[in-house]
Amino acid sequence: MLFRTILNFRIKGSVLMKILIVEDEKDLAKIIKKRLERENFTAEIVHDGEAAVDKTIINEYDLIILDIMIPKKDGLEVLSELREWKDKTPVLILTARDSLEDKVQGLNMGADDYLTKPFAFEELIARIKTIFRRGVKEHSNTLKNGDLLINTVDYTVKRGEKIIELTSKEYALLEYLMRNRGNVLSRSQIEEHVWGYMSGNNTNIVDVYIRFIRKKIDEGHENKFLETVRGRGYKMKVFKDE
Structure with missing residues (x-):
């Protein structure tokens, strides 16, 4: 899957960039999805870690927006499993856990970016585009x-x-x-x-x-x-x- 920096990073070939939202706050997840779709991304939502792992096994995503404090498997467990499987899909952690230790841990485990709640949607979109702009990952x-x-x-x-x-x-x-x-x-x-x-x-x-x-x-x-x-x-x- 080749990241393309055309049309504001919104389209790869004729396929919309596909983002998985892993967020247990259902209203927030819906709002994030709506804002992403307004930017012409396509997005799917899951509300727990086990569902996130299942989704990534059978589907391919351009980015995963991952909360840490989610049921069944927390976000760091999900991230750890992805990286153990050599899955290099970019991961943006979006969480209320804002300590320096949490940020360092998430980034050291393989997250591509870390954004804390509350956040501005403009910043979220900018960070997503920055991740895509970093170039083609090995995967x-x-x-x-x-x-x-x-x-x-x-x-x-x-x-x-x-x-x-x-x-x-x-x-x-x-x-x-x-x-x-x-x-x-x-x-x-x-x-x-x-x-x-x-x-x-x-x-x-x-x-x-x-x-x-x-x-x-x-x-x-x-x-x-x-x-x-x-x-x-x-x-x-x-x-x-x-």
Whole structure:
């Protein structure tokens, strides 16, 4: 996922920058979401640490706004798990804990910025844009799921140490599945995204290409990434990064 500094950092390609808000104060979370959307970001909300971890496993975000004092798992536990998994998604801690020790701890654990409550929304937006402006992170041009790695800059694919050769359409299909891992994609969704049209189920082109990439990435491996969901479409299973 490549951060682009165009249109005030609001759009990457044709996709809005996606932010996860982890905040147990529901009214505040809604206000933050509304303000972000006013800036043409797209945002999702969760209210506890376990839900935050679950979201980051199956979805990809450009930024996480993370409160510390949240139920089930506190924000620092969430941050620690992300960094243990080598997930380098930028994290902006937004919390009422304003001591120097708290700030140092959060930054040392891998947060990219630390903002204390109460705060001005103008400052929050400015800090978000600053994080994006810092440039491409190591993870920004890679997609990782278990031992499967896609480099979205040079379009290379590896499973473990093996480089997998794909055609342009196979690559486009695999990247689309990877970006939506954990979610079922219908054949019409895949057709529209990869081929730019919907055939109305008059062809089996999606099934053919799924078979091609399944043979290349799954054959000979115990963990199978591609799952057929009967009557609905296809899904890429989620595996913990190795």
